[in-house]
Amino acid sequence: MTSPILDGLNEVQKKAVQTTDGQVLILAGAGSGKTNVLTRRIAFLIAERRVSPFHILAVTFTNKAAGEMKERVEKLIGPDSRRISIGTFHAIFGKILRYEAEKLGYKSSYTIYDSEDQLNLIKVSMEFLNISQELFAPSMIRSKITKAKNLFQGPEMMKSKADNPIDEKAATIYGEYERRLQKANAFDFDDLIIKPIQLFHEFPDTLTFYQDKFRFIHIDEYQDTNRAQYILIQLLAQGHRNICVVGDDDQSIYGWRHADIGNILNFEKDYPEAVVFKLEQNYRSTQNILRTANEVVKNNLNRKSKTLWTDKDAGTLVTVLECPDDRAEARHVVQVIQEKIRSQKYTFADFAILYRTNAQSRLIEESLMHASLPYVMVGGLRFYERKEIKDILAYLRVIANVSDTVSLKRIINYPARGIGKTTLERLEEFSEARNLTLFETLMQVRQLGSGWLQERALSAIQHFTEMINKYRELKEQLSFSEWTRILIEELGLLRMLKQENTIEAMSRYENIIELMTAIGEFGTSYVPSAEAETTLDAFLKDVALIADIDQFDDSKNALTLMTIHSSKGLEFPVVILTGVEEGLFPIDTDSQKDLEEERRLFYVGATRAKKDLYLAFAKRRMRYNNVYSTTQSRFIDEIPSELVNWERSAPSLGLGMNTYPHRPRTRGGLSRSIRETSDTMVESAYNRNSHYRAGQHVEHPTFGPGRITEMEGVGDRQKVTILFNDGVERRLMVKYANLMVR
DNA sequence: ATTGGAATGTTTTTT
DNA sequence: ACATTCCAAT
Numbered sequence: 001m002t003s004p005i006l007d008g009l010n011e012v013q014k015k016a017v018q019t020t021d022g023q024v025l026i027l028a029g030a031g032s033g034k035t036n037v038l039t040r041r042i043a044f045l046i047a048e049r050r051v052s053p054f055h056i057l058a059v060t061f062t063n064k065a066a067g068e069m070k071e072r073v074e075k076l077i078g079p080d081s082r083r084i085s086i087g088t089f090h091a092i093f094g095k096i097l098r099y100e101a102e103k104l105g106y107k108s109s110y111t112i113y114d115s116e117d118q119l120n121l122i123k124v125s126m127e128f129l130n131i132s133q134e135l136f137a138p139s140m141i142r143s144k145i146t147k148a149k150n151l152f153q154g155p156e157m158m159k160s161k162a163d164n165p166i167d168e169k170a171a172t173i174y175g176e177y178e179r180r181l182q183k184a185n186a187f188d189f190d191d192l193i194i195k196p197i198q199l200f201h202e203f204p205d206t207l208t209f210y211q212d213k214f215r216f217i218h219i220d221e222y223q224d225t226n227r228a229q230y231i232l233i234q235l236l237a238q239g240h241r242n243i244c245v246v247g248d249d250d251q252s253i254y255g256w257r258h259a260d261i262g263n264i265l266n267f268e269k270d271y272p273e274a275v276v277f278k279l280e281q282n283y284r285s286t287q288n289i290l291r292t293a294n295e296v297v298k299n300n301l302n303r304k305s306k307t308l309w310t311d312k313d314a315g316t317l318v319t320v321l322e323c324p325d326d327r328a329e330a331r332h333v334v335q336v337i338q339e340k341i342r343s344q345k346y347t348f349a350d351f352a353i354l355y356r357t358n359a360q361s362r363l364i365e366e367s368l369m370h371a372s373l374p375y376v377m378v379g380g381l382r383f384y385e386r387k388e389i390k391d392i393l394a395y396l397r398v399i400a401n402v403s404d405t406v407s408l409k410r411i412i413n414y415p416a417r418g419i420g421k422t423t424l425e426r427l428e429e430f431s432e433a434r435n436l437t438l439f440e441t442l443m444q445v446r447q448l449g450s451g452w453l454q455e456r457a458l459s460a461i462q463h464f465t466e467m468i469n470k471y472r473e474l475k476e477q478l479s480f481s482e483w484t485r486i487l488i489e490e491l492g493l494l495r496m497l498k499q500e501n502t503i504e505a506m507s508r509y510e511n512i513i514e515l516m517t518a519i520g521e522f523g524t525s526y527v528p529s530a531e532a533e534t535t536l537d538a539f540l541k542d543v544a545l546i547a548d549i550d551q552f553d554d555s556k557n558a559l560t561l562m563t564i565h566s567s568k569g570l571e572f573p574v575v576i577l578t579g580v581e582e583g584l585f586p587i588d589t590d591s592q593k594d595l596e597e598e599r600r601l602f603y604v605g606a607t608r609a610k611k612d613l614y615l616a617f618a619k620r621r622m623r624y625n626n627v628y629s630t631t632q633s634r635f636i637d638e639i640p641s642e643l644v645n646w647e648r649s650a651p652s653l654g655l656g657m658n659t660y661p662h663r664p665r666t667r668g669g670l671s672r673s674i675r676e677t678s679d680t681m682v683e684s685a686y687n688r689n690s691h692y693r694a695g696q697h698v699e700h701p702t703f704g705p706g707r708i709t710e711m712e713g714v715g716d717r718q719k720v721t722i723l724f725n726d727g728v729e730r731r732l733m734v735k736y737a738n739l740m741v742r
Numbered sequence: 743a744t745t746g747g748a749a750t751g752t753t754t755t756t757t
Numbered sequence: 758a759c760a761t762t763c764c765a766a767t
Contacts, residue, residue, distance in 0.1 A: 254756080546757095548756080
């Protein structure tokens with residue numbers, strides 16, 4: 001059979017694509033084209049096997065991966081592909097819950113609680129149960145509850161399995177927490193997986209419906225699924241028994257999130273008839289990089305044996321950068337990048353700087369800023385988790401779902417309107433006694449107003465409920481972005497921030513504007529799928545399920561900074577792993593199991609590289625407040641020495657202009673505020689040397705002297721095209737370029 | 743009810 | 758070193 005869908009695939013890949021019926025396990029090493037196989041398989045099902053897109057389910061690990069897969073399938077078979085269900089577990093089953101909420105006693109306007117909301121609710125539950133938060137840390141309780149949920153254990157089962165007083169207490173809190181979640185018409189992240197299981201158990205008809213809908217099931221990154229996800233998929237797959245899972249046990253790095261590597265290791269036991277394909281040819285990296293990754297991961301005992309190979313060249317050696325301390329490491333990494341850009345045909349976007357912990361990004365960022373190199377950072381503090389954003393989202397959530405008590409409490413007195421702690425306490429007691437939601441109590445407070453609250457509080461409450469109700473009506477009449485604009489205006493937050501006029505307030509101000517832009521864009525692009533989600537519900541769901549990596553925009557010409565976890569699935573010509581030290585990477589050497597996961601993480605990081613791989617480590621590093629002496633990671637020792645080129649970092653003083661003995665300090669501390677204020681800071685830098693025009697001679701710290709040939713954009717987005725003396729024309733962001741007028 | 747300063751915890755990775 | 762939370766003062 002010849003089909004353009006199979007073009008360019010190797011033999012194993014073709015077979016994997018064509019084996020559409022029954023159970024298929026695709027063990028796909030890093031860079032072996034597994035996403036390609038998956039998309040072609042889906043296209044093949046539709047185009048060749050004449051399966052309706054309606055009957056296909058594809059679960060990906062991130063929204064970004066889902067988006068890319070959608071795009072690629074559409075390219076192969078056209079717009080019909082839009083009816084395929086592609087998305088993350090959370091997105092797909094969140095949507096199903098939207099339709100089926102009533103059966104479980106929820107409303108379809110349910111709210112999704114993130115871990116901060118979760119923690120709030122756990123604290124409330126503990127207060128209610130009179131359990132000491134000093135003795136039982138709420139965050140510890142949360143992790144126990146979430147673990148139970150991921151193992152598909154309810155409060156009763158958790159209690160019966162508890163073998164110590166802490167677990168028993170946690171199970172009790174779990175029960176109360178569940179009760180309150182339900183009352184708030186809210187699901188937490190884990191519920192998006194386990195409530196569908198519950199739904200399918202309780203309503204066999206519904207299960208049958210979805211079994212019949214999803215006749216062909218695909219799960220990407222199967223090694224990172226957990227127990228609950230496993231159960232959910234088993235239930236669905238029992239219908240037509242067509243299930244294809246793709247994964248790589250060597251890339252299982254989410255054990256700490258209760259992912260169960262056993263799911264992939266035992267697939268053949270679950271399905272004795274399963275056909276297994278091994279994709280072992282790597283199309284991404286050089287031999288040296290691949291050998292490095294293989295040699296290290298080989299030390300793991302618990303794995304399916306496979307060896308990646310490539311027909312590419314040996315390539316350059318892996319470079320180990322030994323640095324005296326963490327600052328020297330950051331500086332050296334930047335020097336390596338500048339040198340490569342100068343001497344070879346590399347551009348900023350070719351580089352990724354990866355680290356084990358987000359905290360490591362700070363020094364690297366400082367170093368990059370100092371050298372005026374453009375970068376995008378994935379992770380860190382997330383946009384939608386910033387306080388000012390969450391405050392506004394809380395309004396939207398309450399307007400969508402007035403039962404959402406966690407959000408309601410967040411905004412009831414923000415901005416301050418005279419509903420204080422005592423008032424709130426009374427209201428909550430009252431709600432509890434009458435089994436009302438907090439909002440219901442607020443609505444009734446006037447009728448019952450027999451002196452139990454002060455008149456001032458009463459009228460404040462009335463104002464508040466009137467406002468919320470006004471917007472509940474307004475949202476039916478105006479467009480999403482129109483009524484949110486009016487809401488934000490009425491709250492007066494922007495005015496407050498402007499008055500404050502601190503750097504931080506300005507950054508918050510900008511963030512709110514950015515949120516409004518995002519709302520505007522969402523409002524115009526969202527196409528409601530008939531009688532399903534309202535625009536508001538859909539927006540809130542998207543926001544709740546967004547991952548850092550989803551927002552990563554690889555079209556910008558900038559270096560990439562992210563954790564190794566976030567880098568899974570991506571590739572870059574040059575990858576620099578930093579902090580490759582004992583105690584940091586591997587971070588925890590307590591148990592063999594954890595160590596093996598760290599080693600797999602190393603494998604993931606190393607195999608992101610196409611051409612050049614750097615491993616940097618520092619002999620001394622600041623953590624918390626102290627300086628610690630460290631040694632190179634055992635992973636470095638596990639690499640055969642003939643693959644390694646060892647470089648010692650130059651001493652930190654007396655170097656060229658790229659060192660920064662005393663970096664200019666903004667007032668007060670650095671670190672976090674840099675990220676938040678960078679726009680403002682850059683703006684002032686931009687104002688200092690703003691008036692560029694075409695024809696002007698300028699100097700760039702990396703590329704040297706050149707002449708401006710073209711200008712475009714304004715403010716932060718201003719770009720210049722410069723013809724440099726090496727004859728290369730480059731387009732740069734003025735914001736980052738740090739040009740000097742000559 | 744709001745504000746400011748002190749005490750406390752946090753950093754491993756995140757849907 | 759930071760941010761959040763807690764507590765006392767106004």
